[in-house]
Amino acid sequence: MRLQEIDRGDSIFNRLLIAFISLVSGMRLPDAARVAFYHKDFFGSPMGAWTQAAMRGPSAWSVGDRELMAALVAKWNSCDFCVGAHGAVAAKEIERSLVDTALADYRVAPISDGLKATLEFLEAMTLRPTELTSKSAAAVFEAGVGAEALKDAIAVGAIFNIVVRYANALDFALPTANEFDRAASMLLKRGYAS
Amino acid sequence: MTASRPDHRALAEALRYRVLEGRGVSDHATRKAAADRAAGGPAMAVPYDDLASQIGECSHRVTDAQVQGVVQAAGSENAAFEIIAAAAMGAGLMRWRLALKALDEASDASAGN
Numbered sequence: 001m002r003l004q005e006i007d008r009g010d011s012i013f014n015r016l017l018i019a020f021i022s023l024v025s026g027m028r029l030p031d032a033a034r035v036a037f038y039h040k041d042f043f044g045s046p047m048g049a050w051t052q053a054a055m056r057g058p059s060a061w062s063v064g065d066r067e068l069m070a071a072l073v074a075k076w077n078s079c080d081f082c083v084g085a086h087g088a089v090a091a092k093e094i095e096r097s098l099v100d101t102a103l104a105d106y107r108v109a110p111i112s113d114g115l116k117a118t119l120e121f122l123e124a125m126t127l128r129p130t131e132l133t134s135k136s137a138a139a140v141f142e143a144g145v146g147a148e149a150l151k152d153a154i155a156v157g158a159i160f161n162i163v164v165r166y167a168n169a170l171d172f173a174l175p176t177a178n179e180f181d182r183a184a185s186m187l188l189k190r191g192y193a194s
Numbered sequence: 195m196t197a198s199r200p201d202h203r204a205l206a207e208a209l210r211y212r213v214l215e216g217r218g219v220s221d222h223a224t225r226k227a228a229a230d231r232a233a234g235g236p237a238m239a240v241p242y243d244d245l246a247s248q249i250g251e252c253s254h255r256v257t258d259a260q261v262q263g264v265v266q267a268a269g270s271e272n273a274a275f276e277i278i279a280a281a282a283m284g285a286g287l288m289r290w291r292l293a294l295k296a297l298d299e300a301s302d303a304s305a306g307n
Contacts, residue, residue: 002258002261002262003261003265003271003274003275004271005271005272005275006271006275010272038275039272039275039276042212042213042216042218042276042279043212043213043275043276043279045212046205046208046209046212046213047209049205049208050202050205050206050208050209053200053202053205054200054202054205057197057199057200058197058198058199058200059199059200077253077254078253078254079253079254121293125289125292125293126289129288129289129292129293130292132292132293132295132296133296133299134296134299134300134303135300136296136300137296137297137299137300137301138300138303138304141300141304147297147300147301147304148199150297151202151294151297152200152202154202154290154293154294154297155200155202155205155206155290157289157290157293158206158286158287158289158290158293159286160286161285161286161289162282162283162285162286162287163282164253165232165249165250165253165281165282165285165286166249166278166279166282168249168253168254168256169245169248169249169253169256169261169278169281169282170261170278171256171258
């Protein structure tokens, strides 16, 4: 973590909260949660509200689908923290082996044609955004995905193109696989709204 | 009772408005310039330019020195955080707008058939 105020908390309440959660969970509170608590009114609140709606709100996509999208956006941005965090949540909703296959190459993973086409759109959105055209979206429609479902996926893509950038810029500490797994249980239970 | 669908456009706008136009420690112009720069916009003054463009193009290559440079120039970690958040948001919302444009155009074309 490159900003010490985020690491330790920016108020007495937040310092106590970070210490308490770390103590109860038996692991260092991940940097993503520390950022969510920091200067909350400025960023954590509006970002958390959109993330909670996109990742846990009503959608044609399952929570596992959306977490897999997040993990892949993280992969395309070389964000090891977010690949680990969201891959771990996806693995609780989908099979771990399926998540690993999709992370290695979603094109050969045993997932629906609609999800594959959507991931192809999200990959272009992440890596070549100016090349997106109506044909890119039409290809997703042809795979059986509706406009509202594609919009939901685009929201996930936009949010994680933000998250990975501050995670990388701030150099989030990488938890162990076991810690990612425990943090994933908390994310499934509590969601993203800070 | 069925929960209503999320209004992603409103949620994205609420985030943009808060980060770029709301109260903060850093000045609005720097936050706005960082968001634009990370979305491929014009260069900023040193040392902001290096960090904002790196966050936009290749965030995993951001260095300690780039972040520390902005902490020094902006005057506090809090102000630096605002600029980092603005840059990250600028790159993400640029993708949001382009992807929605593609979606809207495809939906219009589909409705016209």
